[in-house]
Every structure is written in structure tokens, then in C-alpha cells.
Amino acid sequence: MLEATELTRLVVNKTVVPERRGRGRRGYGRRPAVRLLVYAQLKGIHRDARLVKHLQENPEVAGLLGLNGIPDRTTIERWRKRLSRIFEKAFQKLSEYVQMLVPTEDLIVDSTPLEDYQDPDARWGKYSRGWFKGFKEHFSVNQLELPLKTKVTTGNRHDSPFLPELIGELGPNRVLTDAGYDSGSNRKACRKVGATPHIARNPRNTGENYRLSKVLKKGRSAVERFNSRLKEMLQGSWQRFKGLTRKATVIYLGLIAMTAIALHGLILGEQDLIRKVSLYRD
Structure with a gap:
């Protein structure tokens, strides 16, 4: 699990997905969103409901991917x-x-x-x-x-x-x-x-x-x-x-x-x- 998160952070960086800066409520961020989708592919998790459950059961993964919380299925679908x-x-x-x-x-x-x-x-x-x-x-x-x-x-x-x-x-x-x-x-x-x-x-x-x-x-x-x-x-x-x-x-x-x-x-x-x-x- 740790190898997958480390590989994901290595691939998805500031050059690939630059973050937007501005005012307003802070969201999950672009890079963590892409990291999560890449991580799901590496782990073979293709269903959003299963991905949310995986994050709930392994909250440390969300932190390693840079997520400030666990997104719901609607949010993940929007990212997709x-x-x-x-x-x-x-x-x-x-x-x-x-x-x-x-x-x-x-x-x-x-x-x-x-x-x-x-x-x-x-x-x-x-x-x-x-x-x-x-x-x-x-x-x-x-x-x-x-x-x-x-x-x-x-x-x-x-x-x-x-x-x-x-x-x-x-x-x-x-x-x-x-x-x-x-x-x-x-x-x-x-x-x-x-x-x-x-x-x-x-x-x-x-x-x-x-x-x-x-x-x-x-x-x-x-x-x-x-x-x-x-x-x-x-x-x-x-x-x-x-x-x-x-x-x-x-x-x-x-x-x-x-x-x-x-x-x-x-x-x-x-x-x-x-x-x-x-x-x-x-």
C-alpha cells in the first residue's frame, strides 16, 4: 500500500498538475485528486463506492495522497x-x-x-x-x-x-x-x-x-x-x-x-x- 502511494506522489507532481491559487474555501486540490485516481488504478479499484470504503478503512492512505479528508462518490465522479x-x-x-x-x-x-x-x-x-x-x-x-x-x-x-x-x-x-x-x-x-x-x-x-x-x-x-x-x-x-x-x-x-x-x-x-x-x- 505504501509503495503505491509513494509511486503515485512521484508521478503526479507540480509539473504535471499545477495547483490553482486563490481565495475561497480550500478544496481537496488538483494534485491530490489526480493522485487518488492514479492510486485507484494501481490498486485495481475501479468502483467509486469501493474506493471510498478503501479510504475509510485505510485513512492513512488519504493523508499520504495529500487529501484533507475522504471525498464522497459524487466528488470522485466529478474528478473522473x-x-x-x-x-x-x-x-x-x-x-x-x-x-x-x-x-x-x-x-x-x-x-x-x-x-x-x-x-x-x-x-x-x-x-x-x-x-x-x-x-x-x-x-x-x-x-x-x-x-x-x-x-x-x-x-x-x-x-x-x-x-x-x-x-x-x-x-x-x-x-x-x-x-x-x-x-x-x-x-x-x-x-x-x-x-x-x-x-x-x-x-x-x-x-x-x-x-x-x-x-x-x-x-x-x-x-x-x-x-x-x-x-x-x-x-x-x-x-x-x-x-x-x-x-x-x-x-x-x-x-x-x-x-x-x-x-x-x-x-x-x-x-x-x-x-x-x-x-x-x-
């Missing part, structure tokens, strides 16, 4: 949401570096299910293989199959409304999507950012049989390879964490790892690095 936003911003910053090195020619937009039948926040949704219960990751990847934007939602959210958000400020030449994004507003959104829309026609809208052009087939295969790498890297880890916020945190951490290694490969001119899933797990 803040941490998730930090990871989201970190991924966005890495994505900007990717775009500096590799101008976006093709942008492929899609979603993938994150099945979890035990999570109370999970919702029923439908994708190409049928119904599932859980969550969704909505994302856009470039022609090198590198993720540029993402959003995690419950499984019942439709894909189409998220397209404008997933292509904004990326400057692609072409946007490739399946029929789930077939709408006039989405085509307009593509043209607004200067991109040519390649969106498969939805048979329910046209009455025609579903088919993909060569351009869309290429995009489809690219996004399926990205999905495969992401799922292989995560190995179902999102199922160990309950709630949308924690699911999103796990996804952002995975994407940060993928993008960081991809950047390393791009800088060294070794593009094969972005497809070596084993590196993401090491």
Missing part, C-alpha cells in the same frame, strides 16, 4: 469527468501533430460498437451486424488509418448527426462514409469544409440496392483495419469500467497510445509502426 476531458484534449493535440506531418487527403468517418451488457449506462443500438447493448465510438481516420477525431456515446445514438463534428477543421480533400450518414445536410457539411463527399446512398432513401463504389470500398477496408487494431489493443478493457465517462477515458488513453507511436514512426520514416498492435500493449 475532469480527467477524461484532459485526456480528450491530449489526444486532440497529438492529432494536430499528425496533421502537420501528414496532410489529410481522405477522411473516413464511421462508428464501432463497444459491447457491454452489464453496464447500467449501456443502451441498445444497431450496427451492420445487428443489435448490441453498450456504447459507441464515433471517429474519423485519415488515409493512413490514423484517428483524428473521436466521440464516445451510448449505443442508441445514431451515427449521422456526428459527421459535421468529426470532419470539422481537418481540411480533407474527400470524406468517405457508409450509408448511415446519407443526408443532404451531411453532404453540405462536407462541402463547407472544402471536401468532396463520398457517402453511400441509403436504400431506404433511394429504393435502390445497397452498393459501394471503389472509393468507398477502399475507405471501408481502411476503417475496418483501424477498428481491428483498436479492439485488439484494448482487449475489451472498457468492460472493466462502468459508466460513459470511464469508457471514454479508456478509449482516449488507447488513442493517445496509438497516435504517439504513430508519430514516432512518421518522424523516423517508419510507417509500419502504426500497424504494429503489439507495441500499443507494451
Whole structure:
């Protein structure tokens, strides 16, 4: 227990999480909050109720982490949401570096299910293989199959409304999507950012049989390879964490790892690095 707290204090320092100074009632502080979340990960404590109980049974831990008391579940959940936003911003910053090195020619937009039948926040949704219960990751990847934007939602959210958000400020030449994004507003959104829309026609809208052009087939295969790498890297880890916020945190951490290694490969001119899933797990 002492080793975990010492390691946590070593990792979470003033450089990583600067404290805010000001007037008003003193709270727990930023650094102790992050220390607690890191400590919980090191100890394998994933439920807030269990974490609160652990602190109550081991009050010396709270003191070693710098907490002036034991936070309740609501406070810890608020800290988790803040941490998730930090990871989201970190991924966005890495994505900007990717775009500096590799101008976006093709942008492929899609979603993938994150099945979890035990999570109370999970919702029923439908994708190409049928119904599932859980969550969704909505994302856009470039022609090198590198993720540029993402959003995690419950499984019942439709894909189409998220397209404008997933292509904004990326400057692609072409946007490739399946029929789930077939709408006039989405085509307009593509043209607004200067991109040519390649969106498969939805048979329910046209009455025609579903088919993909060569351009869309290429995009489809690219996004399926990205999905495969992401799922292989995560190995179902999102199922160990309950709630949308924690699911999103796990996804952002995975994407940060993928993008960081991809950047390393791009800088060294070794593009094969972005497809070596084993590196993401090491």
C-alpha cells in the first residue's frame, strides 16, 4: 500500500498538475485528486463506492495522497469527468501533430460498437451486424488509418448527426462514409469544409440496392483495419469500467497510445509502426 502511494506522489507532481491559487474555501486540490485516481488504478479499484470504503478503512492512505479528508462518490465522479476531458484534449493535440506531418487527403468517418451488457449506462443500438447493448465510438481516420477525431456515446445514438463534428477543421480533400450518414445536410457539411463527399446512398432513401463504389470500398477496408487494431489493443478493457465517462477515458488513453507511436514512426520514416498492435500493449 505504501509503495503505491509513494509511486503515485512521484508521478503526479507540480509539473504535471499545477495547483490553482486563490481565495475561497480550500478544496481537496488538483494534485491530490489526480493522485487518488492514479492510486485507484494501481490498486485495481475501479468502483467509486469501493474506493471510498478503501479510504475509510485505510485513512492513512488519504493523508499520504495529500487529501484533507475522504471525498464522497459524487466528488470522485466529478474528478473522473475532469480527467477524461484532459485526456480528450491530449489526444486532440497529438492529432494536430499528425496533421502537420501528414496532410489529410481522405477522411473516413464511421462508428464501432463497444459491447457491454452489464453496464447500467449501456443502451441498445444497431450496427451492420445487428443489435448490441453498450456504447459507441464515433471517429474519423485519415488515409493512413490514423484517428483524428473521436466521440464516445451510448449505443442508441445514431451515427449521422456526428459527421459535421468529426470532419470539422481537418481540411480533407474527400470524406468517405457508409450509408448511415446519407443526408443532404451531411453532404453540405462536407462541402463547407472544402471536401468532396463520398457517402453511400441509403436504400431506404433511394429504393435502390445497397452498393459501394471503389472509393468507398477502399475507405471501408481502411476503417475496418483501424477498428481491428483498436479492439485488439484494448482487449475489451472498457468492460472493466462502468459508466460513459470511464469508457471514454479508456478509449482516449488507447488513442493517445496509438497516435504517439504513430508519430514516432512518421518522424523516423517508419510507417509500419502504426500497424504494429503489439507495441500499443507494451
